[in-house]
Amino acid sequence: MITFTEPLVFKHYAGVQYFGDDFIEMRAEVGLLTRNVKYMGDPETSSDNQYGAVIIMHSPGDETTAARIDSIELTNVGQAFILGSYPIHFHMIGTVHSSYVRNNAIHHTFNRAVTIHGVHYLHVSNNVAYHTMGHTIFIEDAAETKNLIEHNLIVDVRRSWSLLNTDQTPASIWITNPDNIIRYNHAAGSDRYSYWYDLQITAIGPSFDPNICPENTQLGEFHDNVAHSNGRYGLRIFHNLLPREHPCEPISETNRPIIANFYNLVSYKNKRNGAIIEKSGAVQWHNFKVADNLEHGMEFSVTKYMSFVEDGLAKIVGGLVIGRSENTEEALDRHSPKGVVCSRSENFSFEGVKFYNFNYNHAAAIGTCSHCWHDNNTDSGGRTVTVSNLYFDETV
Amino acid sequence: MEVGTEEERYTSKLTITMHSTKYDPNLPIFGNKVIGVNYGVLEMHGVERPITWTDLKETAAIGATSITLNDMSGESLDW
Numbered sequence: 001m002i003t004f005t006e007p008l009v010f011k012h013y014a015g016v017q018y019f020g021d022d023f024i025e026m027r028a029e030v031g032l033l034t035r036n037v038k039y040m041g042d043p044e045t046s047s048d049n050q051y052g053a054v055i056i057m058h059s060p061g062d063e064t065t066a067a068r069i070d071s072i073e074l075t076n077v078g079q080a081f082i083l084g085s086y087p088i089h090f091h092m093i094g095t096v097h098s099s100y101v102r103n104n105a106i107h108h109t110f111n112r113a114v115t116i117h118g119v120h121y122l123h124v125s126n127n128v129a130y131h132t133m134g135h136t137i138f139i140e141d142a143a144e145t146k147n148l149i150e151h152n153l154i155v156d157v158r159r160s161w162s163l164l165n166t167d168q169t170p171a172s173i174w175i176t177n178p179d180n181i182i183r184y185n186h187a188a189g190s191d192r193y194s195y196w197y198d199l200q201i202t203a204i205g206p207s208f209d210p211n212i213c214p215e216n217t218q219l220g221e222f223h224d225n226v227a228h229s230n231g232r233y234g235l236r237i238f239h240n241l242l243p244r245e246h247p248c249e250p251i252s253e254t255n256r257p258i259i260a261n262f263y264n265l266v267s268y269k270n271k272r273n274g275a276i277i278e279k280s281g282a283v284q285w286h287n288f289k290v291a292d293n294l295e296h297g298m299e300f301s302v303t304k305y306m307s308f309v310e311d312g313l314a315k316i317v318g319g320l321v322i323g324r325s326e327n328t329e330e331a332l333d334r335h336s337p338k339g340v341v342c343s344r345s346e347n348f349s350f351e352g353v354k355f356y357n358f359n360y361n362h363a364a365a366i367g368t369c370s371h372c373w374h375d376n377n378t379d380s381g382g383r384t385v386t387v388s389n390l391y392f393d394e395t396v
Numbered sequence: 397m398e399v400g401t402e403e404e405r406y407t408s409k410l411t412i413t414m415h416s417t418k419y420d421p422n423l424p425i426f427g428n429k430v431i432g433v434n435y436g437v438l439e440m441h442g443v444e445r446p447i448t449w450t451d452l453k454e455t456a457a458i459g460a461t462s463i464t465l466n467d468m469s470g471e472s473l474d475w
Contacts, residue, residue: 002475003462012463014452027451030465032475037399037442038411041429045417053414056426059435067433068402071442082418085427103448126448153449186449 002030013327019356020391022320024289026228026268026327029186031128031153033105034073041076050080050110050133050162055088062094071103078111080133080162086111092118092206102126111163112138113154116147118207125150134160134167135174135196141207142176142200142214149173149182157190169232171196176204177214178241178260186226194227194267197237215240216247223263227270234267234293235275242281242304257282257306268292269327273299280314282306290339291322294331299341301370303348313386316340316350321365323358323395333360338367342385344377349386359395397431400441407443447473 012028041052054077059065069088079085087109088101100123106113107130114124117140125148129136136157137149154172161168172187172194187194203212219241227234243258244251251257259282266289267274274290276299277283283300290297298316306312321339324332339355342348355365369381400406416422416429426432450473453464467473 001462001464005461007459007461008456008463009458011458012452012456014455027466028456029449029451030463031449032445032447035442035445036409037406037440039431039440040411040413042413042415045415049417051416051418051429053412053429053431054427055431055433055438057433057438058425059433064435065433065437067438067440069438069440070402071405071444072399072440073442079418079427079429082427084425085430091425103444105448128449186451 015327017325019320019322020354022354024266024268024291024320024322024325029153029155029188031105031130031155033107033128033130035071035105037072039072039074039077043076046076052077052079052110054079054085056091057089058091058093060092063097065093066096066099068099069101069104074104074106075108077106078109078133080110080160082111083163086115086138087113089115090117090119090122094118095120097121100125107131109133111160112136114138115140116144117141119144120146123148124152127152129154131156131158133158134163135171137173139174139176139180141203141205143203143207143209143212144177145179146220147180149180149185151184154185154187155189159191166198169193174198176200178217178219178243181221182225183221184224188228190230192230192232193236194230195225195235197241199237199239199241211248213247216242216244218243218258219260225265227265227267230270232270232272233276234270234273235265237277237280237283240279241277241283242279251306251308253308257309257312259284259309259311261286263287265289269329270294273297275299276301278302279304282309282312283314285316285319287318288316289320291325292328292332293337294335296337296341296367297321297339299370300343300348302345303343305347313347313349314343315348316353318352319354321353321355323356323363324360325357336362338363339365341367341370342383344369344372344379344381344383346384351388354391355396356393357395365392365396397433397436398439401439402441405441405443
């Protein structure tokens, strides 16, 4: 039990709701921000100037610098307007097998929380990040691989006008190369996104390399993450994800596609979707649970057929799609979301998905032709979608 | 630089406060108001909190003056 001197201003929901024999669990997260060791910018000027303290690790060469940052508190950290001055920044080292960032509290920052730049095998786990600016756990150049981002809590990510263009639409975790491991995280209350796979065409920045092709690279891991209460999307994959054995070569009989399996996302109360992907190859979402999203539950925009691989469709497999749950807000009364929105192309399918509670306004379980409403779109929307083994409750 | 180690954590209270403005002298790459590590090892180990974050055991209403937390095994946690 924790008691407050000031009473709560907002309701904070916690509950498990059953739908048939399946359920969705939604609980407001609570993080501990204080530690006995504290690293901070001076309270007199840091906040006024958005100019806090930073920790930067850099030396070129595998394993040449290490940092084990564990169970400390960082506040008034990061330096707005200065690219590279982040609360904790691993910069262009190469492999960092013996480094980690874990169990820390990083809060009230002016420039991200943890930056993974030109490094591999960094572990970032069990941290709490709160009230940050810009992409908060940040994988910078799209050359970074095999980093582990596990069981972090990231709450209240704000837009930054003093960083990269994309930081004006920030993500709790910004992932430029799929070959990293993202699991068991909770990310809530970002101005835009929780998890943004902003996959680059080549490695960029100081790591620029035309022979690294992240948008066609095999997915590391993405599973058991939670996203909620974001200004836009819980999970956004944008623009492309079309993995194959040799990422920089066209798909052929000797360069087969690889299926990217995403598992067990729980994504609710986002002002747009639970999850969305722009252009997908064999991307498959398994057992996603989405609820109370204002625009749509899950959406595939453009799906490419992947030849040379069995089961090569973009698809949704299993999952629970809830139009309205008991944890909803009034705002949903002014919206008419669709549970699953199908692509504006052939080659999309979904199976074994359960739909509940779409009996309000013009809400519907299934919508067609993703983004065909857009002014620039000339598409008429007639497409073949393959579905099987769906369940609809009596409201649909 | 060392503030405790994995084996011997720093258990007293410690606050490191950094001062500077962006117009003060600064190093290439590292800038200022910084702990910069170049070909080195940084160890910072505070007292470990077994649970750094969790979630609510039950809904907290507007006006509530207390909350009950879940720990990982579903027991009630008191921080």
